[in-house]
Amino acid sequence: MICCADCTRLSPIFSRKCWLRPVRFPCIPRRPLITAKSDCCRKNDRGQISAIFHQVVHFLLISLNPLRWLQTGRRVAVDSDRFRVIALLAVPLAFFIASQALTGTGGLIGATVTGGCLLYPIALLFRCLLDPNRPNLVSAGQAGIASIIVVAAGLITWLAPIAGWPWPPGNLHPLALAVIFVAAAYPISFLTISWRQRADRITLFDWLLALISLVAGIWLIAQTGRYAEWIGGIDEFTTLDLAVALVYLSLTLELLRRSVGAGLSLVVYSLLGYLFLGHHIAGTFGHRQFALTEFAEEMIISMNGGLFGVPLQVAASYAFLFILFGKLLEASGGGQFFFDLAAAVAGRREGGVAKVAVVSSGLFGTLSGSPAADVMTTGSITIPMMKRLGYGGLFAAAVEAVASTGGSLLPPVMGAAVFLMVEFSAIPYAEIAYSAVAIGLFYYLSVYLQVHWRSRRLGLVGMTDDQIPAVWPTLTAGWYQLVPLAVLVTLLIAGFSPAFVAAGALLTLLISSTLGKSPITPARIVTVCVDACCAMAPLVAAVAAAGLVIGCLNISGLAGKLATLVFTITDGSMLGSLLMAMAITLILGMGMPVVAAYALVATLVAPVLLELGLPALQAHLFLVYFSVLSAITPPVAIACFVASSIAEESPMAVAWQALRMALVAFVIPFLFVYQPALLLQGGVIEVALTITSTALGIWLLSLAIEGYGRRQLRPGERVLLLLAALAVFSPYLLISTVGIVIWAVFQLVRRRQPLLDSTTS
Template sequence: MRINLLATGRRRTFRGAPQTLLNVVAAAFACWVIYANIFVISDPLVLGILFVSSIYTIMFIVIGHSPRASNKPTIVDWALSGLSLAAGVYFFINAQAISDRITLLDPFTPPQFFFGTSLLLLTLEATRRTTGLGLTGVVGAFLLYNQFGYLLPPPFGHGISDFNYLLDILVFTTDGVFGVPIQVVASYVFLFVLFGTLLAKAGGGDFFFNLAASLTGRSPGGPAKVAIISSGLYGTMSGSPTSDVVATGSITIPIMQRLGYTKRFSGAVEVAASTGGSMMPPIMGSAAFILAEYTGTPYRDIVLAAVIPALLYYLGVFLQVHLRSVRYDLRPYEDEVQPLSQTLKEGWPYLIPIALIIGVLVAGFSPVITAGVGALAVVVSSMLTARTRMSPRDILEGLAETTLRILPVAGACAAAGLVIGGLSMTGLGMKAANVILELSGGAVVLTLIIAAVVTIILGLGMPTPSAYILAAVLVGPALAKLGYPILESHMFLLYYAILSALTPPIAVAALAAAAIADEDPIVIALSAVRLAVIGFLIPFVFIWNPAILGQGDAYEVVMAILGSISAVCGIAVTFEWAKFPGGSAVAWPIKLALVACGVMAVTPFTVVALIGMAVSAVLLIGTYMYSRRFAEEAKRRSTNETVA
């Protein structure tokens, strides 16, 4: 029997009274999260316990034990849900006693041991149902190492052999299940997902699609360019490449195929564009919030640092799509595309909450306040026109949908907390870092390549937050030992954790696109990797030249931007064979020269960068002019032959 490591439990659908009751419960939970984050200063441990136990209570009813589970909750589901609720009630009632415990010194009472062990096992089952056996197996392997690693020889062994020690760290402190990942989900991530959900409920998704169509729909390859822009705009709200593919790809992929685009190309464009959404400020994905909390870097600094690399990524994808569209004469959008002025006239209220989020974030307010202001702004601004106005039912459904959308993220992050807690108490993270440095011999470039490969492997089939967390604790210490600043090194890991969603052999984003495009997911993934090649190169650039992340004075940042744009143009031309209008492909020596000039252009050395940009510009302009002259001569010869 074939086992699908990515298979998750069935997402149940309810109707009538059960659905109404679920919506009310989920909306009430969302209201509590808002209240607890904005109006109450809660103890992190208590907040984490209440959040996790409440999420599990809902999760085991909504998500079945397997893909073929019954649409109705079974007795086992109700039992697990009830146990989750009982654990939450117990920990809440005894919160003060648990907070006053001296970790590793005070013995457990029988109820503490029972409910603590129950939460540990419930977390494993919640992870299996929401993310599949892949991440569950990884977490299980780490737990086995934590418990039995003392049997291993040095340097991989450790001295911990007591289950009570393990339970104390992983459940009764904020270093395990209730650690940084779940704290972030219970605050920043939940509120930003609420913002995105409410904006979509108000019609924001349609507005972004229409805006993209108005900007690029009539140009060559218009539908593909619409997919790039709309997926980027939607992806920064969803923060999940897979959900972005499903949400926007269900519209863009069929349109591209209807106009004659290949299944492979249609799916690849959507995958590359949707994956980039998790890199795109101002919201980015949940992994970025975890990065902020884990490294102690203000989220505003991360957003500002991510702007230039994200725009360069989309510039690369856009240029490659444009060049391929010109090369194969891909058709523009056939349906009626309304003018940009009309799109903005109808949808201007959607721009208000986005502008407010950016303004509040730049002003220095916390992500919690920023997200709260954004969500409130969506509701208020939607009331400004009849077309966008949200009803009380829309708001209720938005609150409930936020809770249901957070279920898989919470399951993955609770499991990741187990990994972090186990690694911190056994010291495996530093041991893994030493192994990486031994393999690379301390060579900087080789260490970075190994770090990138390991991060992508860790992310295969994993949600982005889990991939980043595993990379941060296993690979991050190696980069720290090389002396790299924490922001650059963790942004490096974040990028490859995100890109793992489109990287074969698993490529979860490509799997989602394959179902829509009716194409082999590996074929789509390979094409998506080619379109996203700039994304695989950018992390090395901002390690080499931190000005790309805005680290430096204005002159350095401007030079880095200009050099990067030059490099992106050269690499896009190289990968798409430089098929200019009416011309032929550029010769390989010129392509190699463009790549070399791109490397020179992104260096932090001004003279070298200027030479690289200048030579690259000459090559691009010269090649373009030659191709046009070649096309004109070919057309003239064809005309003369026809007359003759």
């Protein structure tokens, strides 16, 4: 700020170009103090020392304020310079992880993979040269270069076993894969998330942290051979090992604060405090004293927990590939295809646009696996459209938030939390996806019905004919978008590993995109890889912190002590333990990514449910379900907050509206715990009867909550429907029969004014 002709610049100490805190500072005169000055400059000279002192004290107070360091950072748009740097890390990382997933396959599968790798650049080359509208020579040149690279890589891969070359480095140790992933992911995260919410740019301090994380990561990569064969108590943990470990742990805590926020950060800090100070506690919750070297060794090298433990290994091996698959599908036009398909199927019904939002968000959400990302992708289309057609912004945002959240529960992908469940429960991924089909569909049935009754009560009509695409032309134009999904489901059923399934679907998507209007060229691959790695920043921090939590719990033995505490509070009651597990999961999940919330409760709560005799599938699915629902649970409902920003509505109002709309979904986890047939376990007749009664109960309960069928329901009628729904949900046949009889008698009495439609639009 220039106040006179003699004052021509800002202070070099705290100027707008300050690398830490952009603070305006009193102006400094250009001329020496001995020369004549204006009154304004004399005034600035007198206040210069006091102003400097004031700013220094203010900065120290900010730095020493613990609440300031728990605030979340801000996602900053990637400029051209940072794009190049991030691309140098993101593209090799994506190709390396994909190659790790595909390497080692032999026979017919290996030949198919090799043929697919060769087919993509060739198909893209012909697609660019033979474009009937305009040949794209730039993309054709990229495809030609890609063809040469892929052919050379294929020949090297084929000749390597014959010649005895150590390439490609397939079947890496999980610790090595996790270290390589973090070495690239940490610098990318520091270059995309600012140090505080108000900072709208990446500072020199962020670049310094990115450089430190990269250098430390390269050093750890060089040590993975030694760490993979580590024997505790025999191998020496050197001073340099300790220094790098502490640096990396500090970087993890800082990245956690920036990308996830106070919730998980407080959990990690509390456990670290308990680990180092717990030896002062007497009684059951006390433990022995731990040295700093022992702690650092366990956090970096141990496979039973720590920074590079199971959560980070899962994110590195195949969660990243599924996220990349969703980004590539969106880039090829898959999001618009699913929206058009949903509009063609459900657009003409009452509340057509809202139902389109439910269906399209479910279709896309099962691939993205992130409620917030799904809201941003599909909500940017559906929310404005609903508002234009007369829907309230509050209703539109709530519908989109609830519909997008359920995508993480719907097979075949189901999000990163299910990948962690594979490791924690030792249940194959295909079995989990198969068991979750019915409960995922029931989630969307409950949301669809509540949207239907609400639309009928508000008099909301469907979309007009000119807004609805025809089904057959939509399928004809975008059928190739279904090919990667078909390959994904086929590989899952065939029993391949999740990493191979994701990589195979990725390869199929690259090939099939050449048949559409938006083929994925090498330049677009680079852009998508950068976008995927930037979107991974919160997930990377969350899974790394989850590993630290697991490590602290294992070292201190706190997990077993908490299980004993829960047993004491609930007195061994299954229902009491389930209610406590639900409360803990929803509280811990507020403001956290789904994968972080599940990783915590899988360590803290799952052992309690297993000791009560609950099977592993039901116990872990119960926790996954409520980890997902935490995204729409007030007061910190991430999916609702994102939707509210699009709809320009109050975040808390949207959160409470979404909670009401998803109330039926909160009942479903308790149903499959007490009725395993909902997980498609048991005989055909038992499964069919359970699914039928559950669908009827969801229908009745959603109607009781909304209070409107063909007309407004009286309070007594709503209470009666609620009781009938709860009776139908009962696992006991006699009680379920009573509920059905209550509903049938009520329908018979009210036959002149039917309470329920014979069919639902």
